[in-house]
Each structure stands twice: as structure tokens, then as C-alpha cells.
Amino acid sequence: MTTVLDFHNVTVRRGTKNIIDDVTWQVNDNERWVILGHNGAGKTTLMQLASTRMHPTSGTVDILGERLGRVDVFELRPRVGLASAALAERIPSDERVLDVVLTAAYGITGRWREEYDDFDRDRARDLMRAFGVEHLEERHYGTLSEGERKRTLIARALMADPEVLLLDEPAAGLDLGGREELVAALSELAGFEAAPVLVLVTHHVEEIPPGFTHLLLLKDGGVHAAGPISEVLTDENLSSAFGVPLAVTNTQGRYQAIASERLNRFVGGHAR
Numbered sequence: 001m002t003t004v005l006d007f008h009n010v011t012v013r014r015g016t017k018n019i020i021d022d023v024t025w026q027v028n029d030n031e032r033w034v035i036l037g038h039n040g041a042g043k044t045t046l047m048q049l050a051s052t053r054m055h056p057t058s059g060t061v062d063i064l065g066e067r068l069g070r071v072d073v074f075e076l077r078p079r080v081g082l083a084s085a086a087l088a089e090r091i092p093s094d095e096r097v098l099d100v101v102l103t104a105a106y107g108i109t110g111r112w113r114e115e116y117d118d119f120d121r122d123r124a125r126d127l128m129r130a131f132g133v134e135h136l137e138e139r140h141y142g143t144l145s146e147g148e149r150k151r152t153l154i155a156r157a158l159m160a161d162p163e164v165l166l167l168d169e170p171a172a173g174l175d176l177g178g179r180e181e182l183v184a185a186l187s188e189l190a191g192f193e194a195a196p197v198l199v200l201v202t203h204h205v206e207e208i209p210p211g212f213t214h215l216l217l218l219k220d221g222g223v224h225a226a227g228p229i230s231e232v233l234t235d236e237n238l239s240s241a242f243g244v245p246l247a248v249t250n251t252q253g254r255y256q257a258i259a260s261e262r263l264n265r266f267v268g269g270h271a272r
Helices: 043-050 073-079 097-106 118-130 146-157 176-190 235-242 260-264
Strands: 003-014 017-028 032-037 058-063 080-083 164-168 197-202 214-219 222-228 246-251 254-259
Touching: 003 043, 003 197, 017 043, 017 197, 017 222, 032 043, 043 058, 043 164, 043 197, 073 080, 080 146, 097 118, 097 146, 118 146, 146 164, 146 176, 176 197, 214 235, 222 235, 235 246
Parallel strands: 032 197, 032 214, 080 164, 164 197
Antiparallel strands: 003 017, 003 058, 214 222, 246 254
């Protein structure tokens, strides 16, 4: 088993506050992880570290066998795919959708003077087809719906054939239909044997795609629980992490969490 991400006693400090506090976490080959936690729990900071966009204040971060601080991050970054809101903001609104995906081959946003061959264009179109945006290739990125943008960004993140794919809140801002389309696409990707290691950040258990195997539950910048989803995603763990009594259900591989007091009001199909 190969370790893809290895965080050991990692702390990120800003001023007097620890945004990430003594986090130890390992992600191995063929695993599909979800990172879950309340606002401010440290989820996005963890993704900044994993994508080489940030270094820890203390502790060590090893990515694909390379240690942050001892490796040229510009050589490492093409091996790590990233889809995030911060990246989306850097993409020119007048960029063709096909070019949004293509430019990931050079690790840039916005066409300039680089050249692409037929292999690059065919791969970009194959990825766009896989995420249902192939018919949008001549559209400008700024004209897409939120759901279309999210799926375009995931296709882009896969363009360089990364060994690990980081998805930072990909369902944020989507309506119900857009969320379900995205969850279905990510579930299909998770089941593909040749897919990269996946790490998905979310606030909501309803956004966890079937096929994801492990869960990192964060609370106040630290690891609250980590391991196989079936063992970690419990009423007790979730209630403690979010500070609200919660009940977790699983129906056909999809999770739901609601306040347990509300659940207790309904007995035999009617409210008390």
C-alpha cells in the first residue's frame, strides 16, 4: 500500500490562532476520502497544504513521497489535481470552455502562446464528455451555470492525469439538480479503478458520493475522528463535531443528517 498524503503533527498558525492544530492524517492509494467539518474547522487550509499552495508552521507534509519545504512545488503540482473556488475565480470569463480544460496541461489559466496537439484536445474532450459538458466547448466560461462550471473545473483538474485529485466543496452553490448530477459523476469516478486518489471537502453529508471509502472529521482545526466512513460517520461523532444532536441515516449509499430532537417528534409517520 502506497501512502499518497502523509501529514504528521501539522500545525498552521496565523498570529496567535492555530488554524490547523497538530493534525496527523494519512491517505493511501485507492482510497476515496471525504473531509467534513463545521465552518472554520480547517478543511480548506488542509487542502491548501495538500495542493502545495501553503506550508505548515510546524510538522511535516509529504505529498506523493515528496516533503513540502524540500521539493520544487512547481514540479509537484502537476501531479495534484485541484478544483476549488479560488481557482475558479482566476479563470477569465471569456475563455472558451475547451480552453479552460486544455490549459490545465500547462498548469495555467487563460490561453497565451502555448501549443496543443490532437492528443491534448482529444483528452480534454473525453473528460468533458465524462462530466456532461462536451456540448459547451465553444461557450465562454462566464456564461455557464454554476453546475456547468463545477463539472468543467473537475474535468480540468483531471487534464494532467494527476495522481491525487482534491475537490474543495465542489457542490457549493448548486441547486438540487446540479448537486445530484455532480454527486452521480463523482460516484462514477470513485468506482473507476484507474481514477486518482480522491479527497472531497464538504459541509454536508448529503453531498458524499457513494463509493467514497474514508472520512476525516475535523473540529476546531484538529482531527475529531478519521477512518472508514461506516465507522466514523456516527450520530455520536457528528453531534460532537458540529455541537448539535444529530441523527445519521444511510439509504442506498446516500447519507442524511438531521437534528435528533426533530427526529424524535415524528413517531409512526405523524408529528407528536
